[in-house]
Amino acid sequence: MSEPVTFHFDVEGDNFASAGEASVSIKKILRQLNIDPETIRKVSIAMYEGEINMVIHANGGSADVLIFPDKIRIILEDTGPGIADISLAMQEGWSTAKENVRNLGFGAGMGLPNMKKYTDKMDIESELGKGTKVTMEVFIQ
Amino acid sequence: MKIKEIVSILDADILCGEEHLENEVHSACGADMMSDVLAFVKEQAVLLTGLINPQVVRTAEMMDMRCIVFVRGKTPPQEVIELAKETGLVLLASKERMYPACGKLYATGLSGGGTV
Numbered sequence: 001m002s003e004p005v006t007f008h009f010d011v012e013g014d015n016f017a018s019a020g021e022a023s024v025s026i027k028k029i030l031r032q033l034n035i036d037p038e039t040i041r042k043v044s045i046a047m048y049e050g051e052i053n054m055v056i057h058a059n060g061g062s063a064d065v066l067i068f069p070d071k072i073r074i075i076l077e078d079t080g081p082g083i084a085d086i087s088l089a090m091q092e093g094w095s096t097a098k099e100n101v102r103n104l105g106f107g108a109g110m111g112l113p114n115m116k117k118y119t120d121k122m123d124i125e126s127e128l129g130k131g132t133k134v135t136m137e138v139f140i141q
Numbered sequence: 142m143k144i145k146e147i148v149s150i151l152d153a154d155i156l157c158g159e160e161h162l163e164n165e166v167h168s169a170c171g172a173d174m175m176s177d178v179l180a181f182v183k184e185q186a187v188l189l190t191g192l193i194n195p196q197v198v199r200t201a202e203m204m205d206m207r208c209i210v211f212v213r214g215k216t217p218p219q220e221v222i223e224l225a226k227e228t229g230l231v232l233l234a235s236k237e238r239m240y241p242a243c244g245k246l247y248a249t250g251l252s253g254g255g256t257v
Contacts, residue, residue, distance in 0.1 A: 020199040110176035
């Protein structure tokens with residue numbers, strides 16, 4: 001299989017205003033690569049939710065995007081508090097976000113469910129006190 | 142519906158994107174929770190919201206939306222308007238509250254994009 005094209009982003013943790021910039025960049029890159037719109041949409045939404053999650057819960061982290069001929073892999077990694085109960089976190093509406101985050105339009109407990117909904121594969125590795133790694137894949141149509 | 146019709150129906154001010162007023166939109170969504178927008182909305186939609194932070198523009202961009210209407214007389218800070226200009230979004234500001242703003246658009250045939 002040919003080598004993927006890779007992109008790396010650092011996601012700032014203390015700046016909610018800039019949250020989502022990595023996703024915006026990837027969306028532009030995928031457009032330039034003539035990836036089909038539905039795939040771009042799925043990658044953009046899933047990555048954006050993931051980025052917001054890292055800003056809200058983990059004081060930032062890193063985002064790596066690997067573009068293969070047949071799929072796009074997104075790896076989001078942080079050194080935040082970790083997720084205590086992943087199956088609970090996957091339930092729609094379950095959230096530990098604070099009131100200030102909700103006032104900004106997030107923290108409705110839809111982030112992880114949305115990420116799963118818009119990707120073809122999703123894997124979460126998380127350890128309390130160590131951090132979380134979310135790997136998602138979207139198959140190119 | 143053309144975006145310029147929304148301007149007229151909601152008696153809205155145009156904050157940016159005047160060159161896109163002839164563009165067509167096919168559905169609309171009223172929400173202050175961006176995660177709900179990300180979960181349920183289809184493309185080419187209009188977003189009506191009372192939130193005015195940069196994530197509203199980013200959410201709209203991720204969803205390939207064309208227009209945001211800020212309701213309840215709210216106007217976003219200049220940095221948010223600049224962000225929208227970069228992405229080619231139309232930003233409108235209306236003094237209508239959320240419920241009547243949505244109702245007026247719905248009554249003229251702009252759909253809600255179906256049930257969940």
